[in-house]
Amino acid sequence: MKTIYIKIMLIALSVFVVSCDDDETLSNTNVSPVSELYSPADNTFFNLGAASSALFEWQHAKAEDNGIVLYDVVFDVESGDFSNPVYVMPSDGKGLQNTLNISFTDLNRIAEMAGIESKNSGKLKWTVLSSKGLNIQKSSASGVIEVERPAGFPSPDELFILGTASEAGTANTDAIPLKKIGATQYEIYTSLKPGDYHFITRKSDNSLVYSINGTNLEEGGATTYSGEEKVYRIQVDFSDGSVNMVEVGEIKLWFPPTGEFMFDFEYKGNGTWKAANVFIEFKQEGWGRDERYKFRFMIDGQEMWYGSVNGDNQRPSDDSDLSFWYMVPVTDDYWSNCFKYNGNVDEKNADIEIIFNASVPEYTHAVTPL
Numbered sequence: 060m061k062t063i064y065i066k067i068m069l070i071a072l073s074v075f076v077v078s079c080d081d082d083e084t085l086s087n088t089n090v091s092p093v094s095e096l097y098s099p100a101d102n103t104f105f106n107l108g109a110a111s112s113a114l115f116e117w118q119h120a121k122a123e124d125n126g127i128v129l130y131d132v133v134f135d136v137e138s139g140d141f142s143n144p145v146y147v148m149p150s151d152g153k154g155l156q157n158t159l160n161i162s163f164t165d166l167n168r169i170a171e172m173a174g175i176e177s178k179n180s181g182k183l184k185w186t187v188l189s190s191k192g193l194n195i196q197k198s199s200a201s202g203v204i205e206v207e208r209p210a211g212f213p214s215p216d217e218l219f220i221l222g223t224a225s226e227a228g229t230a231n232t233d234a235i236p237l238k239k240i241g242a243t244q245y246e247i248y249t250s251l252k253p254g255d256y257h258f259i260t261r262k263s264d265n266s267l268v269y270s271i272n273g274t275n276l277e278e279g280g281a282t283t284y285s286g287e288e289k290v291y292r293i294q295v296d297f298s299d300g301s302v303n304m305v306e307v308g309e310i311k312l313w314f315p316p317t318g319e320f321m322f323d324f325e326y327k328g329n330g331t332w333k334a335a336n337v338f339i340e341f342k343q344e345g346w347g348r349d350e351r352y353k354f355r356f357m358i359d360g361q362e363m364w365y366g367s368v369n370g371d372n373q374r375p376s377d378d379s380d381l382s383f384w385y386m387v388p389v390t391d392d393y394w395s396n397c398f399k400y401n402g403n404v405d406e407k408n409a410d411i412e413i414i415f416n417a418s419v420p421e422y423t424h425a426v427t428p429l
Contacts, residue, residue: 092196108209120189210300215260223254248330308357316342316349330416351397366396
């Protein structure tokens with residue numbers, strides 16, 4: 060009987076100890092709410108078109124165990140109560156610091172989520188959450204900032220063109236990708252025919268849609284094209300919502316050894332041109348055979364030259380890196396930045412293809428002997 064009594068006492072004691080440990084563990088997660096927001100001051104105005112950032116700062120919260128405190132900054136619409144916030148972001152230092160330095164690019168995205176349209180101003184409400192991962196405390200203080208969104212839009216990871224006026228047709232799955240040429244810039248060389256076209260950010264049904272209105276990019280809608288079927292270079296910049304669209308005319312190969320513009324390049328679709336089955340002959344010089352060439356594009360009625368990234372080149376071989384044929388804008392200098400033909404095309408027929416689309420790492424060309 061005495062043994063049973065001792066066992067009962069030991070069990071009761073162990074339960075008491077575990078309960079105390081649990082209470083102590085839970086109490087170690089207690090933190091105070093942030094009591095004061097330091098900056099920005101209420102109704103501070105930010106023009107988000109600038110390449111800058113905003114600094115949010117608040118008073119430290121206190122942890123019951125004197126340990127670290129984690130912070131999240133919460134953004135909501137001006138009339139919101141943070142029960143369904145627009146966006147939540149950890150503070151600097153992965154949530155450890157009592158500051159948040161947020162870029163205007165990110166703040167612009169948050170403003171868009173809050174329903175503030177581009178080229179318009181509106182207000183965002185913010186506060187801070189403090190915690191140790193549990194027992195999250197919302198500050199009783201909140202602030203309001205006013206932001207003006209730029210004409211641009213958050214830049215998507217991809218951009219495609221489609222529509223009856225485009226080469227792609229109307230199915231999302233057939234949309235043609237634009238080439239990303241900068242952090243916020245896209246470009247495509249494509250033909251347009253009478254009809255409508257627009258841009259999408261993904262091939263799925265929940266894509267964002269953009270269209271062109273004059274020289275501006277707009278959300279939603281479609282652009283009507285009513286002119287003759289022509290090839291265009293379309294450049295889109297999401298940072299300021301601008302569009303540049305110019306006609307691409309004749310393309311010729313410049314052969315400086317004889318001072319001639321050679322071959323007719325026919326547009327074949329998807330940003331490619333081809334001079335098919337053309338006869339190539341190098342020029343005999345006293346020192347050997349000269350095989351240098353580059354390209355002249357007529358864009359918006361003006362000459363634009365494309366050549367090699369190198370001022371001078373050695374003759375390539377079948378084993379040369381593909382980057383040898385990459386095409387970059389160059390000057391109209393008679394000899395500079397010329398490519399050289401592979402020796403296997405001298406006095407032979409060949410196909411010359413120019414490829415300016417998103418399928419290649421850089422705009423390029425290929426010379427294929429027949």
